[in-house]
Amino acid sequence: MALDPDAIGAESGPRRTTWESKDCILYALGVGAGVDELAYTTENTKGTEQQVLPTYPVVLSMDPGIFKRFGTFDWAKLVHAEQGVEVLRPLPPKGAVLTTTRIADMFDKGKAALVVTESESVDEDTGEAMFRTRSALFIGGAGGWGGDRGPSSTWEAPERSPDHTVTYSTRADQALLYRLSGDRNPLHSDPAFARRAGFERPILHGLCTYGFTGRALLHALAGGDAQGLRSMDARFAAPVLPGDTLHVDIWGTGDGEAVFRTRKDDGTVVLTNGRCTLNAGAAR
Template sequence: MPIDAAKALAAAPRSAEIAWSAKDVQLYHLGIGAGRPATDPGELRYTLEDRLRVLPSFATVAGAGEPGVTGGLSMPGVDVDLARVLHGGQALRVHRPIPVEGRATATSRITAVYDKGTAAVLVLRTEVADAEGPLWTDDARIFVRGEGGWGGDRGPSVRLPEPGGEPDRTVERPTRPDQALLYRLSGDLNPLHADPEFARLAGFDRPVLHGLCTYGMTLKAVVDTLLDGDVGRVRSYTARFAGVVFPGETLRIRAWRGEAGRLRVAVTAAERDDAPVLADTVVAHS
């Protein structure tokens, strides 16, 4: 079996030094659609260095996205075909605001391996700290098609009850046809997002947008429309990738105010009859 669950779970954590600059932050923000319109004061918080604030989802690409999903595939006990891999979900907990420039240590390990029957799910946890202490904790759920069925633990359900009533806010955010080409410069060079031939091998008729690009676009929309544009209010952000986005499509983002300090969010592709894109999505905030 290409995935040896016992070996993967027993492997020692891996640590790496990461660093980022204001230019890395700006490039990430542009990759998720910031700067439209370019002179909007609200957008300048994401693009202009003298007033720059870091959207917490930048954590997923800080240090060029190491270790990221592909890093999880190089862990002991894991040997799979990249064309069978999809990003299943992401959970981020922010311990304090991310500085515009920084150096930190990222420590990663596989914390769970689940058997979903027709697929395996790996949970890769990355904890990042700098000289002042913890910065963020990031869990990536890596879905590997065709690698289940060994009789392992199916794992907990990540499905949440559907939010009731009309959303408190609905916004639409268009993606550009070239958006994946810009976003990949932040570190995720998986050819699924750029190479039509590789995309066909993975079962898609054309390249798809990075799930983490949609993840970042969604958080930005929530911060801008429901959190007064204050990135420092985000405490945690969890989402399940329920479907793909093709570059050029429009994200329809619906948000519901739940219990104190929690927003439920759902994202669909507007042009494909609201096909689900992000589900079971929660933003916890102050």
């Protein structure tokens, strides 16, 4: 059982993905948006044009086909390690894209490996780039081929108090709602499966925590306007249980950029290495 380092540069796709208004609303509800965010949770509110959360592309760009190019590995030892998204054009509430995903790199961590994938999605009709995503996947037991260990992180939270802290409570059934956007992994719904994986009960999807954090950035830095947030990158640091409260600490760093982290009530950091950029003219 081994990964194939020669697969670096391999591609899958283009894969066609479509979405409609209700899909955008379901995703928004899944990451905690509600009655105070009707631009994201309704399509027929008078005087309010529907918008799409800028983290929604992490759902649209998923392509299971790329995993077939990794080589062989134990799926039970695969963990989502990092996620990034860059929105090049505001997403319409209905559309279709063609997504090409490539294996950008593989790093040998000794007893484990880190596989980095990058995707670009273009408008099906015009060919114009709509969004890009980047994922890093940590795979236990898959290292040891003598490859590059990869770059070290230089991210540090500023020593001053955050400029903003946004607090959201997740629901006890949050994972059951979020899974309807496409990730049906039983780790997030089946108590017996979660126990076999070493958890007391099903955990929240990492990308759900990512979406909650994206909402915090959107409202704290861009006045809640989807066109304000251009990019967002973060590393998954610890699991979240449905019902946990999340606190998103945000520090502006100038020139339309900010760094952030997300933590639980007990101080456990669940998202770290957070960086985001705003589009020119975004409220902040």
